Amino acid sequence: MKKRLLVYVLLAIPVAALGYGAWVWGRIAREFDDRHWNIPAEVFASPLELYEGRRLSADDLTRELRRLGYGPVSGRIGPGLFRRDGNTIEVHRRAFTYDGGAFPEQVLHIELGGGRIAALEDGDGSSLPIAELEPMLIGHLFPSHGEDRIILGPDEVPQLLTESLKAVEDRRFDRHWGIDARAMLRAAIANVRAGDITQGGSTLTMQLVRSYFLSNRQTYTRKIREALMALVLELRHSKDEIMLAYVNEIYLGQNGARAVHGFGLASRFYFGKPLAELDVHEIALLVAIVRGPSFYDPRRNPERALARRTLVLELMRDAGLIDAATFASNKDRELGVVTVESRRAAYYPAFMDLVRRQLRRDYDDEDLAQRGLKVYTTLEPMTQAAAEQALVGELERLQSAPGRPELEGAVVVTNPHNAEVRALVGGKRTGFDGFNRALDARRQIGSLVKPAVHLAALEMGRYSLATQIDDVPVTLELDDGRTWSPRNFEDEANGQVTAVRALAESLNLATVNLGLEIGLERVARTLERLGVEPRRPLYPSLLLGAIELTPYEVAELYTTIANGGFRTPLKAVRAVVDGRGRTLRRYALEIEQVASPESIYELNQGLVQVMRRGTGAPAGRLLPAGLTTAGKTGTSDGLRDSWFAGFSADHLVVAWIGNDGNASIGLTGGSGALQVWARIIGSVETSSYDLPPPAGAERVHIDYRTGLSTDPTCPDAVELAMPASAVPPKAVTCGSTNTRIGSRIREWIRNRLQ
Amino acid sequence: MTSDERAARCAARCATRRMIPRAVSTLVLLSCATVAACTTSPFGYPSPQPGSSTRAPSGSARPPEAEPAPRSNASAALLEQGREARAAGRYAEATASLERALRIDPNNPLLWIELAEIKAADGDRSQAREMARKALTLAAGNPAIESRARRLL
Numbered sequence: 001m002k003k004r005l006l007v008y009v010l011l012a013i014p015v016a017a018l019g020y021g022a023w024v025w026g027r028i029a030r031e032f033d034d035r036h037w038n039i040p041a042e043v044f045a046s047p048l049e050l051y052e053g054r055r056l057s058a059d060d061l062t063r064e065l066r067r068l069g070y071g072p073v074s075g076r077i078g079p080g081l082f083r084r085d086g087n088t089i090e091v092h093r094r095a096f097t098y099d100g101g102a103f104p105e106q107v108l109h110i111e112l113g114g115g116r117i118a119a120l121e122d123g124d125g126s127s128l129p130i131a132e133l134e135p136m137l138i139g140h141l142f143p144s145h146g147e148d149r150i151i152l153g154p155d156e157v158p159q160l161l162t163e164s165l166k167a168v169e170d171r172r173f174d175r176h177w178g179i180d181a182r183a184m185l186r187a188a189i190a191n192v193r194a195g196d197i198t199q200g201g202s203t204l205t206m207q208l209v210r211s212y213f214l215s216n217r218q219t220y221t222r223k224i225r226e227a228l229m230a231l232v233l234e235l236r237h238s239k240d241e242i243m244l245a246y247v248n249e250i251y252l253g254q255n256g257a258r259a260v261h262g263f264g265l266a267s268r269f270y271f272g273k274p275l276a277e278l279d280v281h282e283i284a285l286l287v288a289i290v291r292g293p294s295f296y297d298p299r300r301n302p303e304r305a306l307a308r309r310t311l312v313l314e315l316m317r318d319a320g321l322i323d324a325a326t327f328a329s330n331k332d333r334e335l336g337v338v339t340v341e342s343r344r345a346a347y348y349p350a351f352m353d354l355v356r357r358q359l360r361r362d363y364d365d366e367d368l369a370q371r372g373l374k375v376y377t378t379l380e381p382m383t384q385a386a387a388e389q390a391l392v393g394e395l396e397r398l399q400s401a402p403g404r405p406e407l408e409g410a411v412v413v414t415n416p417h418n419a420e421v422r423a424l425v426g427g428k429r430t431g432f433d434g435f436n437r438a439l440d441a442r443r444q445i446g447s448l449v450k451p452a453v454h455l456a457a458l459e460m461g462r463y464s465l466a467t468q469i470d471d472v473p474v475t476l477e478l479d480d481g482r483t484w485s486p487r488n489f490e491d492e493a494n495g496q497v498t499a500v501r502a503l504a505e506s507l508n509l510a511t512v513n514l515g516l517e518i519g520l521e522r523v524a525r526t527l528e529r530l531g532v533e534p535r536r537p538l539y540p541s542l543l544l545g546a547i548e549l550t551p552y553e554v555a556e557l558y559t560t561i562a563n564g565g566f567r568t569p570l571k572a573v574r575a576v577v578d579g580r581g582r583t584l585r586r587y588a589l590e591i592e593q594v595a596s597p598e599s600i601y602e603l604n605q606g607l608v609q610v611m612r613r614g615t616g617a618p619a620g621r622l623l624p625a626g627l628t629t630a631g632k633t634g635t636s637d638g639l640r641d642s643w644f645a646g647f648s649a650d651h652l653v654v655a656w657i658g659n660d661g662n663a664s665i666g667l668t669g670g671s672g673a674l675q676v677w678a679r680i681i682g683s684v685e686t687s688s689y690d691l692p693p694p695a696g697a698e699r700v701h702i703d704y705r706t707g708l709s710t711d712p713t714c715p716d717a718v719e720l721a722m723p724a725s726a727v728p729p730k731a732v733t734c735g736s737t738n739t740r741i742g743s744r745i746r747e748w749i750r751n752r753l754q
Numbered sequence: 755m756t757s758d759e760r761a762a763r764c765a766a767r768c769a770t771r772r773m774i775p776r777a778v779s780t781l782v783l784l785s786c787a788t789v790a791a792c793t794t795s796p797f798g799y800p801s802p803q804p805g806s807s808t809r810a811p812s813g814s815a816r817p818p819e820a821e822p823a824p825r826s827n828a829s830a831a832l833l834e835q836g837r838e839a840r841a842a843g844r845y846a847e848a849t850a851s852l853e854r855a856l857r858i859d860p861n862n863p864l865l866w867i868e869l870a871e872i873k874a875a876d877g878d879r880s881q882a883r884e885m886a887r888k889a890l891t892l893a894a895g896n897p898a899i900e901s902r903a904r905r906l907l
Contacts, residue, residue, distance in 0.1 A: 051828030051858060099850070129831035130858075417860035418853065564891055566884070575850075588849050589856075589869075591884045597891040650860070692861060695894040 024225070024232050027213070041373035042150070043355055044135035045381050046420075046574075047098060050110060050120055051130040055685035058087050058112045060382060065091060067381055068136055069273035079105050080277040087112045094274070096134035099376050099575045100583045106131070115685060136381055137268070139352050141359070141368045150264030151372065154240065156276060157247050160321060161263060164287045165246070167319035168312055170204040174239060178205040178230030205230040208246045211261075252286065253293045260293075270298065272338040280322055281330040284312040285337075298337045306335060349433035350426030351379050354552075354572045357439070362585060363576075372579030377572050378420035383651075383684055387411045387423040388430045390679035395428050395657065398672060405663040409656060410437035411676065412555035413684075414570060416562035416652040418589050421572045424552075435660070442548045443641045443658055447506045447669065448634035449527070449545035451561060451603055453515045454503055456526035458599035460518060464726040465500040465606045466700075466707035469517075471510035476540050486512050486544055489635070489668070498707040500718060503606045504614030506633055508544055515543035529594040530560050531567055545634060554645055555654040561603065562630070562647040564691055565595030597694040598723060604630050605720045607646070608689065613704065613718070615670045616646065619678035628688035629681060633669030640664050642672030649687040653680050697721040703731050710734055829859035833868060845876040863893035867902050874906055882906045 048064055050056075062072075062084060070082045070091065077083050082091040088111050095105040107123030108131050120128045137150075166173045172180050180203045187201025202210070209229040233242060251259060252266035260269050263286055267275040270289075271282055278286070288308040289296050298305035310331055317327040355377055359368060367373070391409045399407050413423040426436035435441075457463040471494040475485045488494075488508050494501075502510035515523050520538040527534055527547075534547050549557070552570065560567045568591050575586045607630035610616040615633040623629065631646020642657040642665065655676040659665050665672070693699060701717040703710040708731035710717045715734070836851035852869040859865060870885035886906035893899035 049828075049854075049858070053826075053828075054858075130828040415857070418856065420857075564888075566888055583846070586846055586850060588846075589853050590881055591888060593884055593887045690861070692892055692894060694891045 021228065021232070024229050025236075028229060028232050028236060040140035041359075041368045041371070041375050041576075042137060043139045043141060043352065043375045043377060044098075045138045045377060045379040046422075047132040047135040048380075048382075049130060049132050050108065050117060052117055052120055052127075054117045055115055055687065056112060056117055057115055057685065058084065058089060060685070061089055061110065061112065063385075064133065064382055065089075068133060069268075069271075069277075071273070077107070080273060087118075091133070093131075094134055097374075097577075097581060098132070098135060099586075100577055100581055103132070103134070135376065138348055138377070138379060138381070141352075141356060141373075141375070150262060150268065151248050152244075152262070152264045152275065154244055157244065157263070158276060158278070158283065160280065160316075161275070161278075161283050161287070162243050162247065163319070163321050164283060164312065164316050165204065165243075165290070167315045167321060168287050169207070169290060170202075173204050173243075176203060176205075176234075178203060178232075178234035179227050202226075203230065204246050205233055205242055208242065208249055209233060211249050211251055212245075250290060251293060252289055253297065270337050279330070279333070279336075280316075280326055281309065281313070281333040282336060284316060284330065285309045285335060288312045298335045302335055309335070347431050348379060348384060348424075349431065350436050350438055351377070351384070351421070351424045351572065353426070353433075353436050354421065354424055354439060358571070358573050358587075359576070373584070374577040375573060376575045376577070378415075378422065378574060379424075379572070380422045383413055384423040384425075386683040387413055387425050387653075387680050390676050390683065391425050391655070392428050392430065394672075394676045394679060398657070398667065398675075401666070404666060405659040405661070407657055407665060408437060408441075408660050409658070409673075409676065410441060410551045411656075411680065412438050412551050412570075412654045413680065414555050414559050414652045415650055416559050416647050417650065419556070419559050419563075419568035419570050420574075421555075421570055422651070424572075437656070438551045440550060441656070441658070441660075442550050443656065443662075444545060444636035445547055445549050445554060445643060446545040446634040446636040446641060447508075447511075448554060448557075448632055448643050448645055449543070449547060450503060450506065450511050451607065451632055452527050452530060452532075452557075453511055453518075453523050453543055454499060454606065455530075455561075455595060455599055455603050456523045457499070457514055457518050458602055459526070459596050460522075461723070461726075463499065463514075463518075464722040464728070465498065465503070465602055465720050466702045466709075466722070466726070466728045467499050468496045468707050469499055469502055469510045470513045471495060471497045471502065471507050472513065473509060474512055474516070476516075478539065479537070484540060486541075498702070498704060500606045500609055500702070500707075500720065501614075501704055503632075504609040504612075506610075506615050512540060512543050516540065526595075529567075530557050531594075532557055545636065551654050551656045554643070554656075555652065558632075558645040558647065558654060559652050560594065561600060561607075562652050562689075562691075564597050564694075565593060565600035566591040567594045568592070598696045598721075601691065601693055601697050602720060602722050604689070604691065605718075607631055609704075609718050611646070615668075616644070616674060618670055619674050619681075622675070622678035622682045624682065626688070627681075627686070628690070630689050631677070633674060635668040635670075638664045639666050639668065642667040643669045644673035644677040646677055646681070647689060648681055649690045651681060651684055651686045653677050655680070693721050696723055698724045698727060700727050702728060703734075706731060826859070829855040829862065829865065832858070833865060836868065836872070840872050840875065845872055848872045849876075861892050863889040863896060863899045866892060867899050870903070870906050 065082050070080055073081045073083055077090060077092040079092050079094050082089060091108045091110065093106050093108055096103050109121040109123065110117060111119040120131060122128055170180065172183070184201040206226050209226050213229060248262040248264065251261055252263065253260040253269055255269055260266055264275055266286055267273065267278060271278060285298060285305065288305060291308065295301065296305045296308050313327055313331050316322050317324065355375060359375065391411050395407050395409050408427055410427065411423065411425040412421065414421050424438050426438045427434060473485065473493055475483050477483050486508050489506065493509055494507065497507060497510050499514065520540065520542060523543065524534045524538050532547065532549065534542055539546065556570050559570065568589065571587055573587050576584045578584050608628060610632055611619060611629050616631050627648065629646055629648050631644060634643030635641065640658060640662055645654045655673040657665065657667060657672040657676065699719060699721050701710050701712045701719055702708060703714065704716040704718050708728050710731045711734055832851050832855035836848045836855065839848035839851060849869065849872055852865060852872060855865050866885055866889035870882045870889060873885060874882035883906055886903040889899055890903045893903065
C-alpha cells in the first residue's frame, strides 16, 4: 500500500512539472507570440502644412519645430535638426507616416516674410507646392490601468542601445538560455558581502518576463516561475525577438499616474525626441535608468543618475562599443533632460477627452487599448497654446478684483469652414484632467441667442437689419399669471432703433419686441435648425437666452452661422489607422444647409457691426489693425456667465467665464470673455472675415440710426447686405450733414432700375 | 463686354498658356474653358502670367514674383491629386485630398463642386447636393460652377 502511494507521488511530480511547464508554454504562446500586449492608440495632432502664402511667422515655425523635438543647429543639418537664419528656416524633416501615407525624410527650405511663407523649396532648390511636418504625438488612449508606451520596430532600435544593455545588464545574453547561473551566483555573493541587494543577476530575458507576466511581489515561487518562463521564452523565440520585446516593454519611469514603458516612450519622456536621434550620453542615461527608474530618476536625483551614467559609459568603453575619445567627450555632458514643464505643455487632457468621446461612438475601450491604432486629430498645438495662455492670463487678471468668486473658464476654437476643432481648453488648470467645462459646463447663454432671433426675422423676407424696431418697455403676463418685464442692460429704452443697432448694442427690449412680433415658435424653429433644442413650452425669456448650452454646443451653433448657414457637427478626429497602416475610418466632412445664405450673410454683416460699434468694440485694441471680425457678447441673468462667440475668416472662438458654483461673477460678456476671445484672435495668424456675398445679396450702406440708405462716407454709415427688394429709401441727410444731391439721385435711379 | 467677347478673349489667353506646369495649367484651362469671366483664376486671385512661370523648375508650380497668388499652388496640387484618385475610383482618398485643399482655400467654389462630384460618383447623393449648394453660395457670377452645381441638385 505504502509502496503504491510512493509510486503515485513519484509519478505525480514529473506530471505536475510537465503540466506546469505546459501551462507556462501555453501562456507565453498565447500572450507573447500574439504580441497581444496593450498598445494604447496613439493620438496625433494636425500636421503643420507648409505652402506658399500660408500665414506663419518665423518665430511660430521655430516654436512648432521645437515642440516637435527638432534641435536648432548653426552648421550642417540632419534628421530632426533645423537651422534658422533670420527669416529663412531649413529643416531636415524626419520620415513619418500619416493617415496611411508614408512621407520620407526631406530637407525643406522655408522663406518667411510679411507673416507668411514666401517660398517653399526642397533641398535641391526645387519649389514645392505643399509640404507637411510630422504630426505631434499628443498622447495615448489608455485602458483602465495607466501604462504608456511607443512600440518600436526592429530597425528603429539603435544597435548601440542593445549592445550597451547587454554590456551593462546581461553580458552573456547571446549565449545563455534565459538563465545565467554564474551571474546569479555572483550577484548572490555580492549581495551577501554588501549586506544589501546591489546586484540583480537577472538576465534580460528574466527582467522581461518579470515586467510582462508577473506581479512585483518578491517570492520564491515567483523566482522559479520567472526562471521557467525565461527558459520557455528562449526556447520559443530568437534573441533578436526577445531583445526587441525587452526594448519595448521595460519600465523606465513614471509620468504622473502613467507608467513609462519602453525606450521609445522613455526617449520622448526624458529628452523630447525619438530614440533614433539620441546621442551616446543620452543612450547611456536610459541604460542607467533601467536599474532603478525611481532611484536614478534624472529629474529628482540628478547626481545619482549622473554617477550611474558615467559607470554605464565606462562599461560601454570597456566593451569596445565606444572609443576613448567618445567616452571623454560624453562623460562631462549635461544630462540633457527636458523639463517637466515643456512636457506638460504637450499634454492636452480636455482635447483628449473630446477625442475619446468621439471615438467611443465607433470603438469600444478594448479596441482603443489593444489594437495599436493611430488616431489623427484636428488639434493645432500652436492654437492650443494661444488659447491656454489667453484664458489663464485673463482669468488671473480678472480674479484680482476684490470680492470676486473663484473664476473658471473654457475655450473652444474651431475652423468655421469645416468645423474642425483647432483647440479646446476645459478650465484654467490646463494640464489637469478634471471637469471639462468646454464639454460639460451647461450654462445660460444670454444674448448669444439674439442672432437666432434676428435670423428668424430676416428669413421671413419682411425684415432687414435696416428695419426699425421698438426698443420700448414691455410687460408680459406668463401662463402661470406672473409677469415679466425685461430691461436693457443700460436700463434705458431707446425708442425706435434699427435692427442692426439692436443687435450690435445687444438691446434686450428691441430683441424681445422683435421676437414677440415674429413669434416664439418661429425663433424656436430657427434654433432647432441650427442644432439647438429649446425646452418646451416656450417662454419669452428664450428671446434673451434663457437656454443652457455648453461652450462646445455654442461653438457648433456659431460655426453654422460663420460658414454661411451650413451645419456641420464639430469634429476632432480626421482618421483612424490600424496597427498595419490601413485606414479603418475617415471622418469625412459632412454639411447640411440649414439657413438661407442671403439671410445668414446679412446677419453676419450685423455681427461685424457688433465689433465695430457695439458691445464687441472694446476688443479692437487687442486685434491687429484692419482685421474684420464678427461676433456676439453673451451675459446671463445676474452676471453669472460671461460669454463671447466670434470669428474671423478661419478661426471661430467661443470663450466662457463663470463660477463653478454658479455665483455672480460681476462680469458681462464684454468685460470678461471678450478679452479672452480678443487675445486669442490677436495671437493666432488669421484673416479678415470674408465670406463672399451670395448672388441674391446687394451691398448697401445704411444709416445706423435711421435705417435709411446713405453714403458710405457718412459717419453713421454701416455696410450691410440684403435682398434688393429690402433696400430702404435714401436718407435726405447724412445724419446732420447734407448728402450730395447728385449721388442721391443716381442712387435712387439705380435702385429703381434694378 | 458681352459674354461672347469674354469667351473669345478667354480662348486667346488660354492659347498662350501651354508652358504652365500641369497642376496650375489644368486649373486655368478648365476655368477658361468653362468660365466666361476669365480675368481671374478660379481661386479669385490673378492668373499666373505665362511668361514668368517658365522660370520655375519643371514639375513645380511657382507663381511669378510680381503677382503672388497665395494658397493657389498648394490647393491646385491637391485638387490634381484628388482628380487622379477619383479617376482611379479611390473616392475616400480623393475626398481627403479635396478636404485638404479646402482647408487651404475654403471659399473656392471649384473645390466645393469637385468635392460634390466625388460624392455623387461615390453614391452619396445627399452630400453631393449639400456641397453643390455650398458651391452655389460661393459661385456668384460663375456660370460654369453654377451649371455644374445645378446638375447635382
